[in-house]
Amino acid sequence: MRLRRGQEPTRRLAHVWNEANCTACGACIIACTATNAPEMMHRKEKGWNSLASNIRRIESQNAQGRPTMMLSQCQHCEDAPCVHTCPFGAVHYTTDGLVDIDERLCIGCSYCVAACPYNVRWMHPETGLPNKCMGSACLELVAANQQPACVQACPANARDFGDLNDPASSVSQTLRRLPNRVLLETAGTKPKYFIVESSS
Amino acid sequence: MNVADLTLQADVAHWSWTIAIFLWFVGIAGMGSVAYYFSRKAPLAITILVSLIVGLLFVVSHLTRWWNLPITIFYAIMEFSFNFQSWMFWGFAILSVHLVLSAIVVVANIPFLQRFWFLRWAAVLNKSNLFLGLFAFAGFGSTVYSGFLLSTAAGVPLWNTALIPVLWVISASVATVALIELFYVLGWTDEREAAFGLRLGMGLDVMKLLAVLAFIHISLTVGTMGAQIGAARMFSGDLALMTWVGVIGIGILLPLAIGGLSLLIGKKKPLLIVSSVAALAGVLFLRAVVLLAGVWEPLVI
Numbered sequence: 001m002r003l004r005r006g007q008e009p010t011r012r013l014a015h016v017w018n019e020a021n022c023t024a025c026g027a028c029i030i031a032c033t034a035t036n037a038p039e040m041m042h043r044k045e046k047g048w049n050s051l052a053s054n055i056r057r058i059e060s061q062n063a064q065g066r067p068t069m070m071l072s073q074c075q076h077c078e079d080a081p082c083v084h085t086c087p088f089g090a091v092h093y094t095t096d097g098l099v100d101i102d103e104r105l106c107i108g109c110s111y112c113v114a115a116c117p118y119n120v121r122w123m124h125p126e127t128g129l130p131n132k133c134m135g136s137a138c139l140e141l142v143a144a145n146q147q148p149a150c151v152q153a154c155p156a157n158a159r160d161f162g163d164l165n166d167p168a169s170s171v172s173q174t175l176r177r178l179p180n181r182v183l184l185e186t187a188g189t190k191p192k193y194f195i196v197e198s199s200s
Numbered sequence: 201m202n203v204a205d206l207t208l209q210a211d212v213a214h215w216s217w218t219i220a221i222f223l224w225f226v227g228i229a230g231m232g233s234v235a236y237y238f239s240r241k242a243p244l245a246i247t248i249l250v251s252l253i254v255g256l257l258f259v260v261s262h263l264t265r266w267w268n269l270p271i272t273i274f275y276a277i278m279e280f281s282f283n284f285q286s287w288m289f290w291g292f293a294i295l296s297v298h299l300v301l302s303a304i305v306v307v308a309n310i311p312f313l314q315r316f317w318f319l320r321w322a323a324v325l326n327k328s329n330l331f332l333g334l335f336a337f338a339g340f341g342s343t344v345y346s347g348f349l350l351s352t353a354a355g356v357p358l359w360n361t362a363l364i365p366v367l368w369v370i371s372a373s374v375a376t377v378a379l380i381e382l383f384y385v386l387g388w389t390d391e392r393e394a395a396f397g398l399r400l401g402m403g404l405d406v407m408k409l410l411a412v413l414a415f416i417h418i419s420l421t422v423g424t425m426g427a428q429i430g431a432a433r434m435f436s437g438d439l440a441l442m443t444w445v446g447v448i449g450i451g452i453l454l455p456l457a458i459g460g461l462s463l464l465i466g467k468k469k470p471l472l473i474v475s476s477v478a479a480l481a482g483v484l485f486l487r488a489v490v491l492l493a494g495v496w497e498p499l500v501i
Binding site for chain 2: 045046047048058059060068070072081083084085086087088089090092102104105106107108109110111113114115116117118119121122123127128129183184187189
């Protein structure tokens with residue numbers, strides 16, 4: 001449900017990715033596309049040169065030359081640039097603390113795509129919508145008190161999703177217990193995608 | 201620099217030549233409206249309106265859901281979901297006002313239309329300094345908006361500078377002066393305006409050169425990594441040819457050289473045509489190169 005001006009979200013739903021547990025199998029990426037945009041299963045997002053998915057896999061090398069990998073996705077920022085820039089209010093916060101899009105109000109200007117510092121939106125070639133996490137199918141799962149597709153698909157338990165306002169939620173406990181970071185913290189967007197740095 | 205996830209803005213957000221042409225037309229229409237306050241010539245009025253219409257057609261053609269625009273506006277009004285924080289929303293508002301005012305000015309400038317009594321109020325408005333001041337203000341606002349549109353796109357660090365609106369105003373002024381010089385060649389404006397335009401144009405060319413170099417320098421030296429990569433592409437990378445030949449060589453140095461020559465030997469119409477076309481092309485190249493150079497901040501280094 002759309003968050004009205006001056007209203008506080010009832011929940012602060014957030015994603016957690018444990019990079020130490022992740023085996024880079026790609027199951028979350030496939031599950032995301034298969035659940036939210038199955039028509040894109042065999043098509044690439046040309047700009048990223050990878051499967052059109054709401055989860056983006058970024059590969060690199062560390063200083064020692066060892067391969068590294070990171071998963072990025074919509075951070076559901078609490079001060080989201082995409083919400084600030086959308087001219088007709090299509091991109092909005094929900095009462096669950098997520099960033100969502102109202103298709104009726106979207107004209108496909110791509111301003112939200114250019115405004116996202118995390119480069120996690122992609123333009124759907126058929127609907128013209130700027131896709132991102134969470135897709136409509138995952139939102140339905142969450143509404144039915146289930147976990148999003150990526151969390152369900154992860155074989156290594158490297159993904160979690162839950163309410164930061166609930167101290168008993170698994171995400172709150174994990175973030176209290178383990179060192180973690182957010183991406184581009186200095187951008188001031190207050191992201192809610194947490195990367196757990198180690199299991200120890 | 202080992203940047204793993206370097207993504208070009210033009211490949212994902214697709215803001216490239218279509219948007220560059222839109223920004224170019226808006227600049228011409230915008231600063232043209234400021235010039236109209238002083239010039240008040242029919243060809244300029246018609247150019248402003250045509251530029252706005254063509255520019256808007258380009259930007260609408262870029263929308264991936266252009267067919268949803270009427271429904272979106274309907275729901276936005278019904279639910280009052282307009283986003284007053286968005287420069288694009290203000291752009292819609294400013295360009296709408298600018299378009300209406302331009303149409304009034306054109307109606308006032310076409311003698312055939314002035315035969316109809318119900319359109320004569322346009323001629324009355326066209327003589328009002330207040331109305332033309334408002335028209336100039338709307339034009340200036342359109343140009344400034346087209347700069348802030350980029351400055352506030354937080355995903356592309358190269359654009360996140362207040363220099364862009366300034367650069368857009370200066371370069372759009374260069375384009376307007378180039379148009380006035382072309383009008384002189386075509387016999388649509390007088391010698392006095394052309395002579396003033398020549399000197400003004402040279403001054404603006406110098407300012408534009410300074411602003412372009414400042415933009416690249418600041419981005420290269422104190423920008424974030426994404427801004428540095430974008431500026432490096434403009435300065436010495438895959439877009440260097442467009443920057444040095446298109447924006448600076450053709451768009452600034454050639455008109456400056458012809459302007460200097462014209463001051464020495466007098467105005468030659470063939471040279472003025474070359475100078476004006478080069479200046480107009482340079483303004484388009486500037487918008488294109490700034491758009492194309494945009495990359496996202498790398499998340500992994």
